[in-house]
Amino acid sequence: MSSNDNKWIGESTIRPDGADKVTGRATFAADSTMPGMIWGKVLRSPHAHAVIKSVDTSKAEAFPGVKAVITSSDIVDFPIDTPFPLGIQDMRWMCRNVMARDKVLFHGHPVAAVAAMTEAIAAEACKLIEIDYEVLPHAIEIDDALADDAPILHDWMEFEGKPSNIAGVLEHTKGDVASGFAEADVIIERKFTTRPVHQGYIEPHACLVSVAADNKTTIWSSSQGQFMVRAMTALLTGLSQSDIRAIPAEIGGGFGGKTIVYLEPLATALSKKSGRPVKMAMTREEVMRASGPTSGSKSVVKIGCKKDGTITAAEGTYWLQAGGLPGAPVRGAVGCALAPYDIPNGHTLGYDVVCNRSKVAAYRAPGAPIGSFGVECVLDELAEELGLDPLDLRLKNAAKEGTEAVHGPVYPVMGYVESLESAKAHDHYNAPLGANQGRGVASGFWFNAGGESSAQVNITEDGNVVVTTGHPDIGGSRAGIANICAELLGIDYKRVSVLIGDTATIGFSNLTGGSRVLFASSMVVTESTGKVIRTLCELAAKIWDIDPDAVDWEDGAARPAGANAGQFEPLTLAELAARANETGGPIGAGAQVNTTGAEGGFGTHICDVEVDPELGIARVIRYTVLQDVGRAVHPAYVEGQMQGGAAQAIGWALNEEYLYDKDGKVDNPGFLDYRMPVASDLPMLDTHIIEIPNPKHPQGVRGVGEVPLVPGLSAVRNAVYNAIGVRFNDLPLSPPRILDGLNVPEAAE
Amino acid sequence: MTDIQYLAPTTLDEAIRAYAAADGTGHILAGGTDLLVQTQAGMVQPGLIVDIKNITDVTGIERAADGGFIVGAAVAGAALEKHTDFATAWPGVLEGLNLIGSTQIQGRASLGGNLCNGSPAADSVPALVAAGAILSVQGPDGRREIAVEDVPAGPGKTNLKPGEIAVSFAFPPRTKGASDAYLRMIPRTEMDIAVVGCGVNLTIEGGVCTAARVGLGAVAPTVLLVEKAANALIDSKLDDDAITAAAAACSAACNPIDDKRGTVEYRTRVAGVLLKRVVGIAAERAQA
C-alpha cells in the first residue's frame, strides 16, 4: 500500500483517551463504587516457604463488621496431575497463586481473604485468622534452588527422575554446534546473570465485583484482557462464563503484569458469600511482594566466529526463576536469543526453575531480554577481538528474508538489516564522545502475536461511526483504530469513536499482549469496515436504482463507478445514514477472526553513557532506538512504545532489583528503594522509525511494543564497557558494582 | 482503627500544652511529608496530631540582632528558597533542603521536620550541622538551645524531651569569605534517599581556610559532625594534601550499616569522594 496517499494512517491524531486522563475523569479500576459496597483484604503469608497445617477463621468471622471470609476451600482446585492450560497460563498454577493450597510458596502469598464494612475492619479481621504454619527452609536465588540439598518446593516435581525444582525445559537446535565450533577461529564463552524486575505499572491491581443472588456477576477491573478475567474467574469460582460480565476499566499500565488475575476471583467468592459488592485494591507493597515480576536468570553463552566475523556456531543455556509455581518465560529467552542472526549451527536450552519468590508474570517481551543479553554482550566482545565494528559484525550475520531462524521459522521480508544500516549512518553513532563516556549497541527480536479479535463497526443515524473492539487499550490502539477506520471510510478521524467493549457487548478477544492488539484488531476492523462500505454502496445503488457493483466508495461518499454507471451526485456517509431506514435498516457490521501473519519485529539500539569513576554512577546521556515497525499507523504512539521499552531496559540494566532479607522477604517493596528510572534520569530517547510493511497485514502493521525492551540491557552494558573498559556480566550496573569493577583506590588510602 | 484527633493551634503555648497532654500519642505535624507517609504505612498510630503551621514562631524567617538568621522550624523548602538573603548566605543549607523530594514535597517539607524525623540520611541535616546552626526548642519546662548535631539520637530518635517542640534554627552571622555547600550520592538523579550526604561550611581569608565545619549523613546511626575532617582543612590553603586528609577523616568517621541502600565499603569510600567535591564547591563560593 502506498503510504503517501494516506490522510490519517501515519498521522499522530489526538488520542481519544487524552482529555479524560489529563482532567482526571478517566475511570481506573479503583474508581468504581457501588451502593452497599464492602471492602476485601487479603491475608498474606509471613513466611517464604511453609506448610499450612490448619486455618481457623472463626474469630475473624465473628468480628463485628465482617461479612465474609474465604480460604483456599472457596477457590476451585485444579489437581496437579491434570494440566489445564489457559493461554500461556495453567489453571493448576493460577488456583494456587491466587490462594495458597497446603503450602505457602513465597512471603506475601495469599492464604485467606476477608470482606468487611470498611478496609480497616477487613485488615483487623485478617489478623484474627489463625494459621498454623510449619516453616520450611526457603530457596530464593537460582543457585539455592538448584543446589543438591535445596529445599524442594513441590514434592510432585521431578527432573530426570529425581525430586527437583526444575519444572521444565525447552530447547531449540539447528545444525550441529560441535562441528560449528570446530570451524571457528575465535570462540568466546561467558556467564551472565540478570535480576528479577517488576513491570512497575503505576496503577496497582484493583477490582469491584458484584455477584447477584442468581449468580449474575459483574466485574469492574483493570486488566490486559476482560475475557481472560472472565475465563479465569469463572474457572476459579465455579461460575459459568455466561454469568460473568467483565468490564474493563481504563488501565494504568500493565506491561504484561495484568495478563493474569489476582483479586477478581477472591472478590467474586467474597461477594458471593456476603451478598454484597466487594471492592479490593492492592497497595504498592502488595504489588511488589505478590504480583509477577519477570524472572531473574543465569546463563552461559558461547559464540564462535571465523576471522571475517562469520558466526559458525552459537549456544546459550539459561536458567530462569519462575517464582513459587512453574511458568518462567523460557520460550522467549531460548527463542529470541539468537533470532536476529543467520546462524548455521545453533542451540539454545532453557530451564524453568521454581523458587520462593512471587510467581512471575509476563513482562514486555517475556524472556527475550534475558535471552538476548548474553548473546549481545558476547557479540560485542567478539567484534572487539576481531577488530570489527560491532554493527558490522551484526550486519555480516544479520537475519534477512529467507533466513531460517534457530528457533524454527523462515523469515519473510523484514527490516533488521535496515535497522543496522540506519544505526551505522545515524549521526548519533558517529558523534564524538567525551571523557568517561562510552557507546554501546545491541539488537533484539520479539515474536509478536496474532490470535483472536472481534470488532463491531456501527454507523450512527447522524452519519458518524462507533467502533467497538475487545482489547483494553494500553498502547494507543483506540487512536490507531480511529486512524485506520477514518482512512478506509474517507472521513475525518474525529467522526470515529472507538470504544472497548465488555465481555457481554463484544465477541471474544484475546489479551492485550504480545504486541498484538493493533495488528489483530485492525484486521477485524478493516474487515468490518469493508462490510459497512459494501452495505453503503448497496444503499446508494438502491437509491440510484443501479447495480451495487457499479458503485464506488471514495472520499467518504458513494459515487457511480464510471460514466456507464450513470450520472448521480455522490451520496455522503451522513446522507446515506439519514436514509438508512427507508433503504434497508441499521448500518453496521462485525468480524471475529483468529488472526495470523504477525511477523517478528527487530530493532537496534545505540546507547551513550557517562560514568562517574569515583562514585560508580552510570548515566545514560544519549539513546537512539531504531526499529522496523511495519507501518506507523500513529507515529507518536509508536515512538512512545519505543521510548517506553528503552526506558524500562535502562532501569533493568542500571538499578532495578529486588532485595531479599535473610527470611526470604522482599526488603524494598516500593518505588523508593526499588529504583526504576525517574524522568530526570533519562535523556530524551530518540527514535528512528523504519517502515518495512508486514506483507501479511492490510495496513502493513507489525507489533511494536515489546521489541524495544530487548536490546536495551546489553546496549547499556556495552556502553559502560566502552566508557571504562570493564565488562560487567551481572546486572544491575549499580554504583557499588561499577565502583568495585573499577577498583578505584579508596579516598582514605 | 482508633480515631485521630487533629489540632491546629495558633500559639506555641497551646501547642505545647496539647502535645504534652497527649501522653506520647501526640505527633507534631509540620509539612507532614514524613508523618503522613508513616501514618499511612501504619508505622505510627497518632492519637493526636498537632499541626504547627498556624504558629508564627515556627513559620517565620527573621534577622537576629547579630545579623544571623532565625528560620522557623516549619518553614517549607519552597518558602526558604524565595528568601534571597538567606540563599546568598547559606546556599549549602538551602540546597540540602531543596534536594528533598519533588516540587510538591518542597511546598511542605521543613528543616524542623527533616531533623526531628531522625533519619540519619536526612538531607538538610549535614548542612545544618556544618553551618553550626542552633535549634531552639520549647516544652513544658520552657525554652532551651541545642546544637543541631546534638539533636539526633539514633534512627528515628531525637534528644528532644517529651512535649518539646522545635521552634527555630539560629544561623550565625556570615563573614566575608564564608560559604557552604551540600552534595549527596544517590543512584538516581532525584526522588531517592542519600547513600551518603556531605555538608561543608568554610571561611577563607587570604587564601587560607580559617574556619571549617563538616557534617556527614547516612554513614552512621546519626548525622555526624566530623571535627577531624574540619581540622585537616583549617589553617590549610585547601591544597590536595589537606583535602585528602579531610577525605580520609570522613571515611574513617563512617560507621555505616550494610543495608539495601548501600554497603559499608561503598559508603565509606564515597564519603571521602563527596568531601573533596563539596570542599571544592564551598571554596569556590566563599571566594566568589
Ligand SMILES: Cc1cc2nc3c(=O)[nH]c(=O)nc-3n(C[C@H](O)[C@H](O)[C@H](O)COP(=O)(O)OP(=O)(O)OC[C@H]3O[C@@H](n4cnc5c(N)ncnc54)[C@H](O)[C@@H]3O)c2cc1C
Ligand atoms: C516523595 C518524598 C520524597 C522525599 N525525599 C526526601 C529527600 O530527598 N531527602 C530527605 O531528607 N527527605 C526526604 N523526604 C522526607 C521528608 O520530606 C523530609 O524529611 C522533610 O524534611 C520532612 O519535613 P516535614 O515538615 O514534612 O515533616 P513532618 O512530616 O511534618 O514531620 C517529620 C517528623 O518530625 C516531627 N516534627 C516535625 N516538626 C517538628 C517540630 N517543629 N518539633 C518537633 N517535632 C517535629 C514530626 O512529628 C514527625 O515525626 C521525602 C519524602 C517524600 C514523601
